[in-house]
Amino acid sequence: MAEITLSKLAHSYFAKPRGEADFALKEMDHVWQDGGAYALLGASGCGKTTLLNIISGLVTPSQGRVLFGGRDVTRAPTAERNIAQVFQFPVVYDTMTVRENLAFPLKNRGRDAAYVARRVDQIAKMIGMESALDRRAQGLTADAKQKISLGRGMVREDVNAILFDEPLTVIDPHMKWELRTQLKQLHREFGHTMIYVTHDQTEALTFADKVVVMHEGRVVQTGTPEELFETPEHTFVGYFIGSPGMNLFDAEVQGETARVNGIDVPLGAAYPALRGRVQIGIRPEFVSLAAEGLPVTVTRVEDVGRHRILRAEAFGRPVNLLLPEGEAAATGQTRLRLAPEKINVYADDWRVKPLGQQRGA
Numbered sequence: 001m002a003e004i005t006l007s008k009l010a011h012s013y014f015a016k017p018r019g020e021a022d023f024a025l026k027e028m029d030h031v032w033q034d035g036g037a038y039a040l041l042g043a044s045g046c047g048k049t050t051l052l053n054i055i056s057g058l059v060t061p062s063q064g065r066v067l068f069g070g071r072d073v074t075r076a077p078t079a080e081r082n083i084a085q086v087f088q089f090p091v092v093y094d095t096m097t098v099r100e101n102l103a104f105p106l107k108n109r110g111r112d113a114a115y116v117a118r119r120v121d122q123i124a125k126m127i128g129m130e131s132a133l134d135r136r137a138q139g140l141t142a143d144a145k146q147k148i149s150l151g152r153g154m155v156r157e158d159v160n161a162i163l164f165d166e167p168l169t170v171i172d173p174h175m176k177w178e179l180r181t182q183l184k185q186l187h188r189e190f191g192h193t194m195i196y197v198t199h200d201q202t203e204a205l206t207f208a209d210k211v212v213v214m215h216e217g218r219v220v221q222t223g224t225p226e227e228l229f230e231t232p233e234h235t236f237v238g239y240f241i242g243s244p245g246m247n248l249f250d251a252e253v254q255g256e257t258a259r260v261n262g263i264d265v266p267l268g269a270a271y272p273a274l275r276g277r278v279q280i281g282i283r284p285e286f287v288s289l290a291a292e293g294l295p296v297t298v299t300r301v302e303d304v305g306r307h308r309i310l311r312a313e314a315f316g317r318p319v320n321l322l323l324p325e326g327e328a329a330a331t332g333q334t335r336l337r338l339a340p341e342k343i344n345v346y347a348d349d350w351r352v353k354p355l356g357q358q359r360g361a
């Protein structure tokens, strides 16, 4: 296993990029710690697959270096990187049995028969295919074939990393949850470095210890699910994660007060003078109906099972809050209180640290 370092990495699919916009990946430095379970999360087209393919060696970056445990592998072919990969769609040998498919990576590396048998049994159990081990892969459903691909990706214990690119797309919803749980269990047992690409926040948040959020070719935040929820470092993290995402208001911030369309909103801390587009952000979980505060017009209330979402409009922009159980929903005009200590402040989309936390915080 190995720590994976990306140093001054950038990639453009153009032979002669004319500017930053031509780069699918903007310059980045990033370290994937040895043994970490990471999700790489972002909207379609943000560069997740490009980044994964650079780590695996399928794409050579136009700039920067990739290091595996200190060894420069930037130009090394995939076969030399000692990694396992699981793609979105199944890659199985149709003429082989399930057992032979699972055993293939181990036999290829000359592991002894007893070890292979033991390991194949263990993996078959994990993917729930013990009873199908002697069946040919040909004729199995796409779902079953993808489980074999997953199993094969995880069968070797000695890989530097396992890379998953949206591996559960073809799996049925119930099995998805089960396989994710199994993957996590396997990570706990063997401590492989795992990088799991997805655009689904539930998948990312339930699988990973650390979620790496990408937006328009950049890593905008790497954090635990809790950090992404409490302190989104970029407005994109705020509204991409959460259901619904974070509310954002244009504001002028002075000291411990934000002014939103002429209304003073108290903040939980003091901020320095800010330039650029200044916004305050607050998650719907921390907004409540109140006698005083931001004036809004309620547009509708949605019952989403576990709770209700109140959707409203403030100064022509949508704003959402979660209604606590038993609380009556307001209609028409009302006011909202934003919990001061839960407000984050943003300048040009990046979170600003409050005064007193500016250095090393």
Ligand SMILES: Nc1ncnc2c1ncn2[C@@H]1O[C@H](COP(=O)(O)OP(=O)(O)OP(=O)(O)O)[C@@H](O)[C@H]1O
Binding pocket: 013, 024, 042, 043, 044, 045, 046, 047, 048, 049, 050, 051, 199
């Ligand atoms: N082979 C290629 N040639 C040219 N442009 C490409 C190529 N592959 C990807 N791109 C472009 O690079 C950008 C990033 O694509 P990438 O596939 O890495 O994103 P992604 O986040 O994985 O998206 P998705 O989830 O849709 O696969 C996109 O603008 C895409 O159009």
